[in-house]
Amino acid sequence: MLVLLRQGKIAKWFSGIGQEAISVGTALAMHRDEYILPMHRNLGVFTVRNIPLHRLFSQFQGKPGGFTNSRDRSFHFGTREFNIVGMISHLGPQMGVADGIALGNVLMNNGRSTVVFSGDGGSSEGDFHESINVAAVWDLPVIFIVENNGYGLSTPSREQFRCKQFIDKAIGYGIEGVQVDGNNLLDVYHAINKINDDIRKNPRPVLLECLTFRMRGHEEASGTKYVPQELFDEWGRKDPLKNFESYLLDERVLNENIIKITRSEIRNEIESELEIAFAETEPEPNTEKELNDLFAPHFPAPIAPGEKATEKRFLDAITDAMRESMQRHKNLVIMGQDVAEYGGVFKATQGFVEEFGKGRVRNTPLCESAIVGTGLGLSINGHKSIVEMQFADFVTCGFNQIVNNLAKTHYRWGQNADVVVRMPTGAGVGAGPFHSQSNEAWFFHVPGLKIVYPAFPDDAKGLLNAAIEDPNPVMYFEHKALYRSVSGMVPDDYYTTEIGKAKLVKSGNDLSIITYGFGVHWALEALEQYPSISADLIDLRSLLPWDRDAVTASVKKTGKVIILHEDTLTGGVGAEIAAVIATECFRYLDAPVVRSASLDSPVPMSSKLEWNFLPKDRFLAQLRELASY
Numbered sequence: 001m002l003v004l005l006r007q008g009k010i011a012k013w014f015s016g017i018g019q020e021a022i023s024v025g026t027a028l029a030m031h032r033d034e035y036i037l038p039m040h041r042n043l044g045v046f047t048v049r050n051i052p053l054h055r056l057f058s059q060f061q062g063k064p065g066g067f068t069n070s071r072d073r074s075f076h077f078g079t080r081e082f083n084i085v086g087m088i089s090h091l092g093p094q095m096g097v098a099d100g101i102a103l104g105n106v107l108m109n110n111g112r113s114t115v116v117f118s119g120d121g122g123s124s125e126g127d128f129h130e131s132i133n134v135a136a137v138w139d140l141p142v143i144f145i146v147e148n149n150g151y152g153l154s155t156p157s158r159e160q161f162r163c164k165q166f167i168d169k170a171i172g173y174g175i176e177g178v179q180v181d182g183n184n185l186l187d188v189y190h191a192i193n194k195i196n197d198d199i200r201k202n203p204r205p206v207l208l209e210c211l212t213f214r215m216r217g218h219e220e221a222s223g224t225k226y227v228p229q230e231l232f233d234e235w236g237r238k239d240p241l242k243n244f245e246s247y248l249l250d251e252r253v254l255n256e257n258i259i260k261i262t263r264s265e266i267r268n269e270i271e272s273e274l275e276i277a278f279a280e281t282e283p284e285p286n287t288e289k290e291l292n293d294l295f296a297p298h299f300p301a302p303i304a305p306g307e308k309a310t311e312k313r314f315l316d317a318i319t320d321a322m323r324e325s326m327q328r329h330k331n332l333v334i335m336g337q338d339v340a341e342y343g344g345v346f347k348a349t350q351g352f353v354e355e356f357g358k359g360r361v362r363n364t365p366l367c368e369s370a371i372v373g374t375g376l377g378l379s380i381n382g383h384k385s386i387v388e389m390q391f392a393d394f395v396t397c398g399f400n401q402i403v404n405n406l407a408k409t410h411y412r413w414g415q416n417a418d419v420v421v422r423m424p425t426g427a428g429v430g431a432g433p434f435h436s437q438s439n440e441a442w443f444f445h446v447p448g449l450k451i452v453y454p455a456f457p458d459d460a461k462g463l464l465n466a467a468i469e470d471p472n473p474v475m476y477f478e479h480k481a482l483y484r485s486v487s488g489m490v491p492d493d494y495y496t497t498e499i500g501k502a503k504l505v506k507s508g509n510d511l512s513i514i515t516y517g518f519g520v521h522w523a524l525e526a527l528e529q530y531p532s533i534s535a536d537l538i539d540l541r542s543l544l545p546w547d548r549d550a551v552t553a554s555v556k557k558t559g560k561v562i563i564l565h566e567d568t569l570t571g572g573v574g575a576e577i578a579a580v581i582a583t584e585c586f587r588y589l590d591a592p593v594v595r596s597a598s599l600d601s602p603v604p605m606s607s608k609l610e611w612n613f614l615p616k617d618r619f620l621a622q623l624r625e626l627a628s629y
Ligand SMILES: Cc1ncc(C[n+]2csc(CCOP(=O)(O)OP(=O)(O)O)c2C)c(N)n1
Pocket: 041, 089, 090, 091, 118, 119, 120, 121, 122, 123, 147, 149, 151, 152, 153, 214, 218
């Protein structure tokens, strides 16, 4: 790899020289059908799993024969075929994914172990803490390997953490910690074997600290000036390959001739596999494919509602959907804070533990990042999941996993993320800046996510069912203020409502009101107050994708449009809709496009301030002004 780098044949390389025994010993000890989640230095994991070298070379060169359709680099890929899930650049999120794979194994009771790697630097991330803690509390059979090689990028251990050794951290999590000489292949191999023999039968996590040293720079371009020479000398004497070779020579397993033959065989294999990768052509861009590959293909015929319906509150419709989906999809798991016996803070999952058991209805520790990662891991291991954010505001703590892992994984290496994130959202309940935010716009900008946002109980049920059916990540926004204040007829039996389709709530000719969520109810109230205004009222219901056809058709008909949303104005969903209207309906417009949204400030608590923040009253004036324009 170093030669290829010098020749400019690969762009970047994170060398594992000095640390080979850890990757190789670990991969050899794992069963072939058990998942390994490696990091950037773990080439040995990939070679031990016998991935054809030409595919690795193609991957490193960004050629289509790699694992990511030329979309991602180096070890940033996974492959279910080889039971490997590669990292995203952010390092720590790997560990939550490992939890999810392990949870899948526990639920299937298949006696499999999972192993995930972290560097000593990566251990400072919150994901490290969250994921080990979850695995501890849930008794997940995961080996968390810390490759303690003395440095982060250039930062030495003393500036990274204060504890003497990593196995001390295991004590804090109430789990076993094992320390091995990471430069001794057999020590690593036997340690993993021993742990696995046990945790496959008695599931629980173990932290395995492998003491080692990085003999090259962080990546080849970054050099090693900051590392004292004595350390290289000391660890050079402990080189895992040289020492293992001498050991095998002493034991007469090898002799010079076998070494020569083996080296020449490997060299030949590398040369011929390289030829295959070199012969491959560069990728040809195909815009349609680029956009299509964001999502796993899913073109369901909506399941129509039955005749029988019952009057239900918004919240009860959500509960209905989850209950029926849990009955329908035996591989569906619900995770969230206090969702089990307590039934969730809004009681959406009341009685679920009794009906579906603790295995599938899981209280989580306070750790949004690890749990969203767990959702992805479950998906990799054949499960569906609903992750409940206790309040949509707390999604910030799981943001990275959503926007970088859930959203990008299918595009990167074809793995779908079958996860619904439930988002109890919105203001109007006097809950202040951290329990009232509308944050759909943060996700609206992220390719690879779907967003739904119902306003009525029947849509709440149909869209949640559709979101759960969908094998792709869906952010499901549910407005807290609507939970108990809005009721409607909800079909009793299971049905789905198509994602991406708006609903014409009222039809009229003077102007179009485009809105969603709480806004739909404000608009209905306004139209009741001003019966002389004849308006199309469009409830978007889905924000990603949003129904451009319905919106543009309405605007072309009425010639005037006001976009209303509870979220703050600047950079909100309304800005995008306004831009599309300006482009596609310019010739039909009889008035400027109007946006009505909350003030660009945090959500204040006091009722008077809150209603001043929200656009409801301003909307009335804007509506009248537009009508008379
Ligand atoms: C969240 C995040 N912050 C910073 C970086 C940049 N970065 C990449 S690797 C690295 C050091 C990692 O050190 P360690 O975990 O000890 O692994 P090692 O490289 O030593 O194997 C840093 C700072 C990153 N990739 N992700």
